[in-house]
Amino acid sequence: MAPQRRGATKAPGGSGAVERRRPISTKKDRAPREAQRMWLRTAGLGAGLAFSVFLLWSSLGADDGVAEVLAHRGEVLAGRFIEVPCSEDYNSHRRFEGCTPRKCGRGVTDVVITRQEAERIRSIAEKGLSLGGSDGGASILDLHSGALSVGKHFVNLYRYFGDKIRTIFSEEDFRLYRDVRQKVQLTIAEAFGISPSSLHLTKPTFFSRINSTAARTAHDEYWHAHVDKVTYGSFDYTSLLYLSDYLEDFGGGRFVFMEEGANKTVEPRAGRVSFFTSGSENLHRVEKVHWGTRYAITIAFSCNPDHGIADPAFP
Numbered sequence: 001m002a003p004q005r006r007g008a009t010k011a012p013g014g015s016g017a018v019e020r021r022r023p024i025s026t027k028k029d030r031a032p033r034e035a036q037r038m039w040l041r042t043a044g045l046g047a048g049l050a051f052s053v054f055l056l057w058s059s060l061g062a063d064d065g066v067a068e069v070l071a072h073r074g075e076v077l078a079g080r081f082i083e084v085p086c087s088e089d090y091n092s093h094r095r096f097e098g099c100t101p102r103k104c105g106r107g108v109t110d111v112v113i114t115r116q117e118a119e120r121i122r123s124i125a126e127k128g129l130s131l132g133g134s135d136g137g138a139s140i141l142d143l144h145s146g147a148l149s150v151g152k153h154f155v156n157l158y159r160y161f162g163d164k165i166r167t168i169f170s171e172e173d174f175r176l177y178r179d180v181r182q183k184v185q186l187t188i189a190e191a192f193g194i195s196p197s198s199l200h201l202t203k204p205t206f207f208s209r210i211n212s213t214a215a216r217t218a219h220d221e222y223w224h225a226h227v228d229k230v231t232y233g234s235f236d237y238t239s240l241l242y243l244s245d246y247l248e249d250f251g252g253g254r255f256v257f258m259e260e261g262a263n264k265t266v267e268p269r270a271g272r273v274s275f276f277t278s279g280s281e282n283l284h285r286v287e288k289v290h291w292g293t294r295y296a297i298t299i300a301f302s303c304n305p306d307h308g309i310a311d312p313a314f315p
């Protein structure tokens, strides 16, 4: 089509064929061709726009390989539990009958911790993390050990501030942590049919604050797929309490259970508790945060009393 058009317009006058073609370019008959060109231009623009929107969408919220949402940010779940077959990871550790997972799975609940409690616990994270913060996008505050991200390193908050730490945190803050930990412990025990007293809070237990600043050290690279039992050793049951809302406070940052062909996401929501057995049956990752700030707290339990720690407290 294009060569023909070129031939018709470039051909000099003289031959009958050309003479006969010439009138095709008259004003009257040019109209449909103009319309066609306009249509093509519009379609091209439309396609370009759609592609740009797709690029923006994929950079702001979506991620690769996500198939199903286990918990939407907007829903209030009274409790959703999905059982998955246990991996063999637990066999290479000492077993504690009545606690070491025989039933594995993952659950989400929005009714164990209120949004008001989440707000109060988030303010503990905010004041603690305001004293430091990583140069990269991911900062942690561990109230048990006192570890706080500062620049490219960690400092011990309790050693650094000494007695002044009492002007930063209050007894009430630690009481709140303990209440939340207790409620989460009961929830996990009930979901997996084990005694709450067989579970021992284990380390690390930490607040995380994630934003879209580029990573500066390996500690900032929170988005890698991992197995908590491998990463943290002592974990048998992991829980995450979310302290901010997906798509309101931040974009990206969804939690993803990785499964062949059908990843499952948990969209963070303030007060939402997500919990799961810590073995490779629950391989997971966190999507990169693209905007805003995401707060969460990791609270995990071990079946091994030797790995148990006391609730965080003033030193």
Ligand SMILES: O=C(O)CCC(=O)C(=O)O
Binding pocket: 208, 228, 240, 254, 255, 284, 285, 286, 296, 298
């Ligand atoms: O913050 C999250 O959603 C998950 C964090 C996590 O995977 C971890 O602390 O091991």
Ligand SMILES: [Fe+2]
Binding pocket: 226, 227, 228, 284
């Ligand atoms: Fe994890």
